[in-house]
Amino acid sequence: xxxxxxxxxxxxxxxxxxxxxxxxxxxxxxxxxxxxxxxxxxxxxxxxxxxxxxxxxxxxxxxxxxxxxxxxxxxxxxxxxxxxxxxxxxxxxxxxxxxxxxxxxxxxxxxxxxxxxxxxxxxxxxxxxxxxxxxxxxxxxxxxxxxxxxxxxxxxxxxxxx
Numbered sequence: 001x002x003x004x005x006x007x008x009x010x011x012x013x014x015x016x017x018x019x020x021x022x023x024x025x026x027x028x029x030x031x032x033x034x035x036x037x038x039x040x041x042x043x044x045x046x047x048x049x050x051x052x053x054x055x056x057x058x059x060x061x062x063x064x065x066x067x068x069x070x071x072x073x074x075x076x077x078x079x080x081x082x083x084x085x086x087x088x089x090x091x092x093x094x095x096x097x098x099x100x101x102x103x104x105x106x107x108x109x110x111x112x113x114x115x116x117x118x119x120x121x122x123x124x125x126x127x128x129x130x131x132x133x134x135x136x137x138x139x140x141x142x143x144x145x146x147x148x149x150x151x152x153x154x155x156x157x158x159x160x161x162x
Contacts, residue, residue, distance in 0.1 A: 006055055016094040023086075023099040024062045025050035025138075027145035028075050028106045034127050035142055036113060037134075038070055038120035042092055046132040048103075048141060063104045071123045072116040075106035081145045082153040086137070105145040 003011070010019065025048040028036035037046045051066040053059055060077040067075045082103040090096050113123050126132065128146060131139070144153055 004052055004054055007052065011095065016096060018088060018096040018098060021097055021099050022053040022059070023050060023101050024053060024059050024066065025101055025103045025141060026063045026067050026075060026077075026106050027081060027103065027142055028067060028073065028108055029145065030108050030125060032125075032127075033146075034125035035131070035146075036067075036071060036073060036108070036123070036125055037132065038115075039122040041119055041121055044121075046134055048138050050101075052099075053102075059102045060104065063106060067106065068111070069117050070119055071111070072114045073111040074109045076109050077104040077106050079105050079149070080152045081105050082141055084153070084155055103141045103145070 007019075007021070026036075027048060030036070036049060038049050039046050049067050049070050051062065051070075053062045057065075063077050064075055067073050080102060082101070084101055084103075086099040086101050088096055088098050113125060115121065115123050128142065131142070134142075144150065
């Protein structure tokens, strides 16, 4: 799939300079309590399924689209788990991006998990106690999604008393 057309056009103008984008991540949990992950082509690491929100697209629709595109699994977003800013990410091609990351807990509706596009080399379901190596942020998102019906997590760095 590569990067969306709107982003490719923008990169022609700004080059590798940092961009501020909105993205989604999906913590897809099946009936057995397993989490759906994909092994990324760009860095070879396991990660949550996710992607960039297209202009005018609703974030929940992005989660559904990304899961279907990347894994062949159709999901239903159940709740918003977290709203946070990612660290600055530098991709292998030199592009730098920081995301407003909206994390959704989802349940699978249909489809068999498989590599369904060119963004992943592997896709699989993992029990929470048998997860492959993941970035700390992904582990935090999974823990929050599995914790129950807690309110949406967000960070407040200014305006705190004490």
